Amino acid sequence: MKIIVLNCGSSSIKYQLFDMPSQQVIAKGLVDKIGLKGSLIDHEREDGAHAILEGEILDHKQGIEYVLGVLLSEKYGSIKELEEIDAVGHRVVHGGERYGESVRINESVTNTLEEMIDLAPLHNPPNLDGINAITELLPEVPQVGVFDTAFHQTMPKHSFLYGIPYSLYKKHGVRRYGFHGSSHKFVSKKAAEFLNKPMSELNIITCHLGNGASIAAIQKGKSIDTSMGMTPIEGLIMGTRSGDLDIGALFHIIKKEKIDLATANTLINKHSGMLGISGVSSDMRDIEKAAEEGNERAQCSLKMYQYRIKKYIGSYAAAMGGVDTIVFTGGIGENDWLTRQNSVQGLEFMGVELDKSKNTGMRGKTMDISTDSSKVKILVIPTNEELVIASDTFEILDKGLDKL
């Protein structure tokens, strides 16, 4: 079964063509600068054939139309006719409370997604554009929506509610939803496989550390808490996002800096986090280099970043009554040994012991980096959100789950 996975952002589309269930990636690429000057498609086929195609791409529909054109083309293509495409899986950022699992998309699903635009005004509209484009271009092909929030819908009320009037939850859906669900789900499942233990016996803490970052507490395979909240701002310190912040401090900033809400939003989302603290960059590699050269703010930002992770690990261990394994994933989690080392340093009291040489010596593959005697296993597992989307799409269609 050939499945296209689409991740539509505000001005870009990431795509991969999978063969399922073999999980083979036949082609992948990026449509960039949609609706802007200099729009292009960067396409790569499994045999290494690579092309950058430039031209005018006015909207998502046109972008997807070109992607299909490239996939069909003699020179860079992988399929002979559009009928070979069996399904399309979409990443949808916010599924609200309605979607705790991936779903086959139909009119009532798109209507619900439209009603939920308020919850993710930046992310859901381009996701919907992608769905509508496929509906128009490939009307016969089934589509599946895979939600970033879905995996965390198992959180109990006491962990997802905020300490504000209950009526606001009822009226506007103000609660914690969590994100990166596909990634937390994927690496926790892989961890259980790696440890050769059933999910039902494991308490797992997964740390997805990329440009955005979140931690999840996964008990018996279910997310019971996660660090991101109603929006992806809450929780860990990120590249340019603040993470946890006293709301009173934000009121004070708005008053003192005389800024409006839109500007405050930019301040918290784009000027804050590692960039704002270090003043160097939002890229961990640049910050670590500056810290090595003696930049004190860079050093301080790293300590803050690692300390915040450690605090969450501790609190989630408490929430679950213990932890069996801690998983690192995402660009930083997979590649940055220093962050891993310092985030678990001092947790020996609860049975977390890092093997420093294993930790520094690894890159890009699944590995156990704890000592043999460590009660808690520390794992590094590369994430693959696209594969989760392809797998869910395959599963729903293959088993005819949508027809039950």
Add this chain to the structure above:
Amino acid sequence: MKERLEDFSLGKKMIKQGGLQKIGVVGAGSTGKEIVRLVARKGIEAVFVDISEERVQEVMKLLNEQLDTKINRWGLTEGEKRAMLSRIHGSADYSILKGCNIVIEAINSKKPGTSLEERKKVFQKIEAVVSPETTIASNTATLMISEISSVLKHKERAIGLHFILPIDHVKVVEVVKTVSTSDPTINCISKFLKMTERQMVEVQESPGNINTRIMVPLINEACAILLEGVADVAQIDKTIKSSTGLLNGPFEMADTIGLDKVLKWMENLYREFGEIRFKPSPFIKRLVRAGMLGRRVGEGFYLYKDGKRIQKKGNILHLGRSI
């Protein structure tokens, strides 16, 4: 290895949705610059025409400074600034407007009296270089679009597009149709406002539209209160702001707009309606003659130092000078 994307289109005809690619502005004064910034921020190419290449360089420098201020005030990132500036180009030559979907006239005439004839000339120069489909808009609030566009060959493409300062904050734009304005022209402007996240308020052609027609008597009446010695400048501003929720009081507003511009508005409206409430207050005329044009020159109803507004110490009836 770069190839043309068009060669990879599907068999079906690609449907162009007619997104706007390039917007032109003639006259990069305070309003013109804000329009250019708004357009570039929304990912659209912005070109502007001003009177000389030196002036164009100065405008680019000012835009650069304004964007730096935005960054310092947390409203913009370095990356966004670079992207915006890469989309902005200026010239003293009207041919830069070729290929624009919309050209907006936003000139700021320094000469006393009406700028009607100057705006007509600008409209003609724009029409000479753009394609027949290009919408030509004027940012004037007090002059009639029908009169300005009377010089055009294609009058159906003319429309009034009045942005109200500060453009970053004011989300409504007054859109003025003439009897000749065509549906495609309206649709083009409606698309433009959607892309720039502004709301269209369609108004019938009438000098002053809504905003200017209400602001002018407000400023005039504030001057009357001041001249009668009822209260001072700051007291009047404070009372109006606090009681109505307006962002600026009448004097702050007048200083920000520029008193020369306010005077033109008043003269245009008075000429049109003959109503005493639009007749320029003699006090505004005195300030303009004294060169106290407002924030732009550092002095108007208030003094301006290092971007701060300061109350004048001397007797305001002597223009703030002590005698």
